[in-house]
Amino acid sequence: MSEMNLEQMTETYYDVLKEIGNIGAGNATTALASMLQCKVDMKVPQVRLLDFKDVGSEIGGEEQIVVGVYLAVEGDITGSIMFLLPVDAARHLVEKLMGMQMSGDTFGEMEISAIKEIGNIITGAYLNSLSMMTNLKILPSIPSLSIDMAGAILSVPAIEFGTMGDNILMIETQFTDDMEMNGYFILVPDIESYEKILSSLGIG
Amino acid sequence: MADIVKVGMADLKVCKAPDGLTTLGLGSCVGVAVRDPSTKVGGLAHVMLPDSTTISQNGNKMKFADTGIQLLVEEMIKLGANKSRLVAKIAGGAQMFAMQNKSDLVQVGKRNVDACKKKLAELKIPILAEDTGNNYGRTVIYYPETGDFVIKAVGKNERTI
Numbered sequence: 001m002s003e004m005n006l007e008q009m010t011e012t013y014y015d016v017l018k019e020i021g022n023i024g025a026g027n028a029t030t031a032l033a034s035m036l037q038c039k040v041d042m043k044v045p046q047v048r049l050l051d052f053k054d055v056g057s058e059i060g061g062e063e064q065i066v067v068g069v070y071l072a073v074e075g076d077i078t079g080s081i082m083f084l085l086p087v088d089a090a091r092h093l094v095e096k097l098m099g100m101q102m103s104g105d106t107f108g109e110m111e112i113s114a115i116k117e118i119g120n121i122i123t124g125a126y127l128n129s130l131s132m133m134t135n136l137k138i139l140p141s142i143p144s145l146s147i148d149m150a151g152a153i154l155s156v157p158a159i160e161f162g163t164m165g166d167n168i169l170m171i172e173t174q175f176t177d178d179m180e181m182n183g184y185f186i187l188v189p190d191i192e193s194y195e196k197i198l199s200s201l202g203i204g
Numbered sequence: 205m206a207d208i209v210k211v212g213m214a215d216l217k218v219c220k221a222p223d224g225l226t227t228l229g230l231g232s233c234v235g236v237a238v239r240d241p242s243t244k245v246g247g248l249a250h251v252m253l254p255d256s257t258t259i260s261q262n263g264n265k266m267k268f269a270d271t272g273i274q275l276l277v278e279e280m281i282k283l284g285a286n287k288s289r290l291v292a293k294i295a296g297g298a299q300m301f302a303m304q305n306k307s308d309l310v311q312v313g314k315r316n317v318d319a320c321k322k323k324l325a326e327l328k329i330p331i332l333a334e335d336t337g338n339n340y341g342r343t344v345i346y347y348p349e350t351g352d353f354v355i356k357a358v359g360k361n362e363r364t365i
Contacts, residue, residue, distance in 0.1 A: 052252075053212030062228035063343060065358060070301045144301040148358055151213070151229020152341020155252070156300050158213060159232055159312050162252045166214065166264050 014047055016201060020133060021045035021171040021185065024126030029175060031121045036096050036177065043174040045185075049167050055154050058170070059184055060086065062151030069119025069143045070156060073127070076136035077193035081127065082157050082186045083119050087147065089181035093118055096177070107147060116143045126185055134200040160188040208345065211235075214267040216249035218279045221349035230296035230342045232313035234320050236273055237346040237353050238292045238329060240285035246348025247276045247285075253312070254319030269319035277327060290329045293353040293365060294320055295344050297336040313337065333365035 025045045033040040048058065056062030067090040069083045085093070094114045095102055102111060120143050131138045146153055154168070161168045171185040189197060206222035213233060217225055221244035227235050230250065239246040249272045253259065256268035265271035281287060297317035317336045324331055335342070335355050345354040356362050 052214045055213065056229060068300070146300045146339070148231070148300065149229035149341040149343065151343075152231030152298065153300055155213070155229075155231030155233045155341075159252055162214065162267055163259050163261070165261050166267070 014049070016197065017169065017171060017187070018045070018047045020126065020130050020187075021047055021173065023129035023133070024185070025171075025173040027125035027129055028122040028173075031125050032093075032118070032175065033177075035118070035121060036093070038096070038177050041176045043176075045171050045173040048170050048172065050170060051167060052158055052162075055158060055168055055170075056151045059084065059150050059154075059182070062149060064150045065147065066150045066153055067115055067119075068146045068148070068153035068156075069116060069123065070146070071119075071123055071143050072141040073138055073189070074141070075139040077138060077189050077196055079187070079189035079193050080157065080160060081123050081140070081188065082153075083123050084150070084153065084184040084186070086182065089179070089183070090115055090118075090147075092179050092181065112145060116145050119143050119145070122183065123185070126187070130187075130197070134197055136196065136200055157186045157188050160190075164191055211248050211250050213250055214252045214264055216247065216266045216272060216276050216279070218245065218247040218276070218283050219348065220245050220283060221347070224345055224347045224349075226343070226345045228343045230344060231298055231300045232296070232316060234269070234294055234296040234313075234316045234336070235342070235344045235346075236269075236276065236292060236294050236320050236324070237344070238273075238276060238280060238290050239346075239348040239351055240280065240289045241291065241351060242286065242289055243284045244348050245280050245283045245285035246346060247280045248344075248346050249273060249276045251316055251320060254315045269316060269323050273320065273323040273327065277329075287327075290327075291351070292324050292329045292331050293333045293346075293351070294324075294331060295335045295342055295353065295355055295365070298338050298340055298342070300339060300341070302339065335363070335365055
């Protein structure tokens with residue numbers, strides 16, 4: 001087991017994540033625009049290192065209902081990634097993608113697979129940019145989806161970060177088509193993979 | 205006017221009735237609620253990981269079932285609780301995502317619940333009720349006055365255990 005911890009790694013890793021976030025969000029925006037067949041803008045992503053206790057308020061409170069898409073990552077690095085979207089933004093994207101209004105408040109089978117697809121595209125775009133920058137092979141699993149309280153969904157990556165320290169690293173991206181949407185992206189490589197990522201970029 | 209004290213992730217708090225304790229959006233973490241029915245001293249821990257001994261970054265005692273529950277009981281005793289009278293209720297430990305083939309970490313909800321039960325048994329604190337497992341998040345509110353442990357989940361009726 002490595003002696004490094006997340007806080008020590010953070011400064012360099014921050015910059016790396018920011019760059020990955022930038023390129024990834026750019027790719028994701030392009031993919032989203034072609035999928036939705038409309039113009040999508042994005043702002044420069046914000047990378048944040050948060051204390052566990054602040055994670056919930058960062059995305060609008062622990063009880064805010066969000067959609068979480070979670071994938072395991074294998075290949076040269078192992079870990080997991082998560083993409084989070086407030087439920088109203090998810091509904092907006094689904095309606096846009098399917099070209100119709102959702103009948104009720106709940107997501108049916110069709111809507112859920114649409115959301116998974118959106119999650120797939122967005123996380124795929126991030127992973128592609130990470131893979132290209134590092135020359136590491138990164139294979140995502142099939143996405144798994146949960147619609148629940150933000151605190152509960154974030155407990156999953158928080159626990160993974162919890163094995164390394166007391167913070168969670170989060171990339172916030174704002175997408176806009178005709179609605180402003182905040183998407184949150186969380187990449188959790190296991191500790192050996194952190195070092196692989198950094199050393200493949202020549203900064204390990 | 206009674207206060208409801210908020211407990212964050214990997215955090216714990218103690219109080220005296222009529223005050224209460226709450227933690228919002230428990231997922232795979234476990235909320236461990238303990239009280240002394242006689243002095244009405246209560247405590248709530250938001251446990252994140254099962255075992256401090258397997259992790260090198262274990263400075264935050266509140267994060268783990270073993271050290272967190274230990275600390276919770278110590279804090280309660282400072283506030284006037286008697287260890288031999290303590291009783292517990294637990295909630296949480298959900299599996300939020302249905303991943304088929306994944307590592308231990310995905311099963312962490314169940315492992316957290318098991319670890320909390322083990323630690324409570326070791327401290328000889330009986331578990332009066334639990335609402336654990338499944339695949340949804342829970343907000344909990346604990347009232348040391350009555351021992352009521354109120355559980356809220358999205359799209360479900362509020363219940364008290």
